[in-house]
Amino acid sequence: MMIIEPRMRGFICLTAHPDGCAKNVRNQINYVQSKGKIAGPKKVLVIGASTGFGLASRITAAFGSGAATIGVFFEKPSAEGKPASPGWYNSAAFENEAHAAGLYAKSINGDAFSNEVKQKTIDLIKQDLGQVDLVIYSLASPVRTNPITGITHKSVLKPIGSTFSNKTVDFHTGIVSTISIEPCNEEDIQNTVAVMGGEDWGMWMDQLKKENLLAPNVRTVAYSYIGPALTEAVYRKGTIGRAKDHLEASAFTISEHLADIGGKAYVSVNKALVTQASSAIPVIPLYISLLYKTMKDLGIHEGCIEQIQRLFHERLYTGHAIPLDDKGRIRVDDWEMREDVQAKVAELWIQANSENLSQLGDLEGYTSDFYQLFGFKVPEINYLKEVNEVVAVPGLV
Secondary structure, three states, rough: OOOOOOOEOOOOOOOOHHHHHHHHHHHHHHHHHHHOOOOOOOOOEEEOOHHHHHHHHHHHHHHHOOEEEEEEEOOOOOOEEEOHHHHHHHHHHHHHHHHHOOOHHHHHHHHOOOHHHHHHHHHHHHHHHEEEEEEEEOOOEEEEEEEOOOOEEEEOOOHHHHHHHHEEEOOOOOOOEEEEEEEOOOOHHHHHHHHOHHHHHHHHHHHHHHHEEEEEEEEEEEOOOOHHHHHHOOOOOOHHHHHHHHHHHHHHHHHHHHHHHOOEEEEEEOOOOOHHHHHOOHHHHHHHHHHHHHHHHHHHOHHHHHHHHHHHHHHOOOOOOOOOOOOOOOEEOOOOOOOHHHHHHHHHHOOOOOOOOOHHHHHHHHHHHHHHHOOOOOOOOOOOOOOOOOOOOOOEE
């Protein structure tokens, strides 16, 4: 038992709170249940299932359409005197809730890029589910070792072609400053595509199909982001953007490979949200702070669970053709990219400085969302109370 407090190192929180994480998961489950049943999938594999959009996908599948779920993630377990990573606590909470509701839920903890974890997942599907009808691919990792070549690639966040300079904010202090990022080289692009592109997604789908583990008319969805002109030099037109281009192109290749079983691969372009990854991207925290304020004022703000519930309910499982943009992508960033929203954010961007950001933007909301990723600043949790930091994931294989 211990009192757990947030310990920060830059953009990373080194601790997580089990009760706060569990409450977050329950809140997401309650939201999905409040929106009614979805005529959705029944046997689901979520690759990258422990936080953010992946966790929201697992919750929506299980509690929206009663699906059996297998979650794959790479998280740090708890030990005496050492809290687990938030994804571990999230997964434990999810499985406890799922099992209490009579739902099948098992998990695999390990490197999803590796052949070993792929094989372990294949064996579990064969043993327990037979086939899956939905595969969610939601990995967020800065490093990948290619299982075929053995080469370890590291992604970088850099512009292409020229130095990028613009405003950013330190969300801990509220200080707005100018940041400059030097451009990448060709190797940086290749490494980032190797980590964050669609190669591994394709490997997963090929192996699952080869083992006859994909149900007829299976769907697979990976998550992407486009964003506004404000961030495109460092995001969509930078190294990460090249990786996202590759991910989106991979959807077409995977769809071709699944055509004979009626399967289809999609990329869903989602809204900008506070995640561990986005917090480390210069410019993005300031943009999100202004975006949150604008969207909350208009009553159209969404978090991860609202986005994914809407994706399942209004896009993937309506009984009608899935609406796609001119590049074949599902868009649930449609509210973020509305002309009135982007015009307002662009106007606020010009005005924003350290003195006025707390009025112009929603820095408080941003900071609160960041802490809640780790189970802190969650309403109704007593952080002065000792908690048991050692928590098991009940369905861990």
